Amino acid sequence: MPPANAAGRPSATPSRRGRGIRNSRPVTSEPPTALDRALDRYLRHVSIERGLSANTVAAYRRDLASYLGSLRARGVTTPEGVAEADVSAFAQQLRTRPDSPLTASSMARMLSSVRGFHRFLLEERLVPEDVASDVKPPKLASRLPKAITIEQMAAVLDAAGGDDLQSLRDKALLELLYATGARISEAVDLNVDDVLGVEEGSADVVRLFGKGGKQRIVPLGSFARAAIDAYLVRARPILSVRGPSTPALFLGLRGQRVSRQNAWLIIRARAEQAKLGIEISPHTFRHSFATHLLAGGADVRVVQELLGHSSVATTQIYTLVTADTLRDMYTTAHPRAR
Structure with missing residues (x-):
């Protein structure tokens, strides 16, 4: 290590x-x-x-x-x-x-x-000119991020309910992903002391380390706080003695830090348990976090900060998703929209 x-x-x-x-x-x-x-x-x-x-x-x-x-x-x-x-x-x-x-x-x-x-x-002055500056990459089709509905997300989170060690761990991980919009690498790299407020008896915010080591502080909602508190009190102490000493927040059943691959398997298993009928990935949580915030009226620049995007243009793609949803609702509901 x-x-x-x-x-x-x-x-x-x-x-x-x-x-x-x-x-x-x-x-x-x-x-x-x-x-x-x-x-x-x-x-x-x-x-x-x-x-x-x-x-x-x-x-x-x-x-x-x-x-x-x-x-x-x-x-x-x-x-x-x-x-x-x-x-x-x-x-x-x-x-x-x-x-x-x-x-x-x-x-x-x-x-x-x-x-x-x-x-x-x-x-670095190793060459007199940039001979690749005029080489253009192919144009990419604009792809909107895929999010699931609030009801579908609730079903996945509920599927991790339970009092066994694995369920407590899975619930804390999934609630944190949805509450913070963290990338899966950011979540599995978390240490216990990156969850701030634990010493006072309740996790309030989390410190995430994004691309290039950039740090951001993201608040935790009440559901994520409760799930993380339960995991830290009732599951992690037992898991931690099964393996080498590590400051990692999320531990596997053998006491080691949960890997990205294991986190993928956790999400896939809970989605199957929820019988969604669709495949979801760790990024589905991030997309859903952003889409649900914007649909609820959050400012795009606030969402940008929470996601850790360096440019607001990257975040604005999520506004297209919410605009599509509004358009569908309008077409369905307005008598002269069709």
Whole structure:
């Protein structure tokens, strides 16, 4: 387990973040090229200086390893040797690859990785110009986030009712996800001391650590407070002695921190128990949190802060969902709407 900082949170140590930057180049007998070294430098930059998660850095590594493979096949081995035609050729390869066609979103992600890499090369003065600036990713279809109704959410939360250790834990986790709109990674990374007010006998707010380590404080509603209090008093002390000492808030039945994969399984199992007839994911809770708040009259900038979005434009997509709901209600109810 990584060393903890003063708050008991696992630190973003080089060894932990190293998982995102290790083995950045494909396994090959050839010595590393100048481009390989520039890529290693870029991945260290996004991991350490920009504070991106290990998963995000790993995605950059995969995308850019493919890109460097394309450049190597064209005889390009140095940053200054890359031309706009080389970048365009890689983009064309992504569009026409016959073996495993990419979705538009995957292509956009890979080209975004390439553009970010070349911006870094320019900023570090490793190249005289950004040869990827004019390469455009494919346009993505606008997809509205999927939320479930308040009644469906209540059914899922009720499905976790029970007095056994697992039910107490599941109820606390699901209530927290819906009460705060937390990403699943933010929820499973919580430590006990991130739930503020426990010392006074009741959890009032939670401290979430979002992308790039950005911290935000989100209030807990009465249902989430009651579920977390019950879990902390009646379940966590028993679970904690089953495994190694950890400050983690949510523990598995063997006393270890609940993983993202386990949280997915918890949500899937409770949704099946509730007989919703639809598949839901951890992000369903986040989408429903935002949609229900806006439908209830919350200001979009307040929801932005609660979600931890850096731009209000990201949050405004949820207003389209509530507008669609209003339109459907209007069409159904108004005598001259049809």
